[in-house]
Amino acid sequence: MITLRPTTAADLDFVLAAEQTDENAQYVRQWSRDRHWQACEQADERHWIIWDEATQRRVGYVIVLGVQDPDQSVLIKRIVITEKGKGYGRATLEQVLSKAFLEFAAHRVWLDVMAHNERARHLYRSLGLVEEGLLREAVKTSAGFASMWLMSMLRSEFMARSASLESVPSP
Ligand SMILES: CC(C)(COP(=O)(O)OP(=O)(O)OC[C@H]1O[C@@H](n2cnc3c(N)ncnc32)[C@H](O)[C@@H]1OP(=O)(O)O)[C@@H](O)C(=O)NCCC(=O)NCCS
Numbered sequence: 359m360i361t362l363r364p365t366t367a368a369d370l371d372f373v374l375a376a377e378q379t380d381e382n383a384q385y386v387r388q389w390s391r392d393r394h395w396q397a398c399e400q401a402d403e404r405h406w407i408i409w410d411e412a413t414q415r416r417v418g419y420v421i422v423l424g425v426q427d428p429d430q431s432v433l434i435k436r437i438v439i440t441e442k443g444k445g446y447g448r449a450t451l452e453q454v455l456s457k458a459f460l461e462f463a464a465h466r467v468w469l470d471v472m473a474h475n476e477r478a479r480h481l482y483r484s485l486g487l488v489e490e491g492l493l494r495e496a497v498k499t500s501a502g503f504a505s506m507w508l509m510s511m512l513r514s515e516f517m518a519r520s521a522s523l524e525s526v527p528s529p
């Protein structure tokens with residue numbers, strides 16, 4: 359359904375427009391064009407365009423940091439889907455988790471999410487990420503201070519989940 363391909367300079371207008379639109383800006387922090395480009399070039403970071411193979415269109419982007427982290431703790435820094443509610447977020451995160459644990463040898467994958475971001479929190483929980491704790495009123499937004507949930511998945515949890523999904527018989 360979707361593939362993750364490296365973001366190029368020609369994609370940055372799309373990325374910035376997606377990040378800055380109100381429906382996303384209320385949930386994700388804002389980066390400069392330079393910071394996005396840095397993530398495209400740095401060995402420790404990955405910046406991918408989410409590409410819908412069926413329609414041959416960009417449907418979002420995702421950023422991962424710490425792929426060379428000495429503690430093998432990989433951060434899903436940001437995900438933005440421009441066509442919400444169609445399963446793109448779930449499909450993207452399934453691929454990101456596989457890459458993190460199988461390609462980057464992560465021991466732990468983590469992220470933070472604003473407490474009022476119910477859609478994202480539902481999605482992360484349903485993928486098996488565990489809530490670790492609440493960072494109370496940790497970020498300043500235009501609507502006031504927002505609390506952030508820290509969430510993570512350990513390698514053992516990813517392997518157990520993969521094994522249980524494989525053992526489900528096909529219909
Ligand atoms: C959060 C986001 C990445 C999810 O991607 P998506 O493609 O919209 O998500 P999906 O369609 O794959 O799945 C959404 C899930 O949330 C559920 N959902 C939708 N609205 C919801 C709500 N208000 N409360 C709880 N769950 C909700 C859907 O039912 C679906 O779950 P299901 O598959 O169990 O039915 C995307 O909506 C987005 O870009 N949001 C704005 C930016 C953002 O919040 N980024 C994450 C910051 S941590």
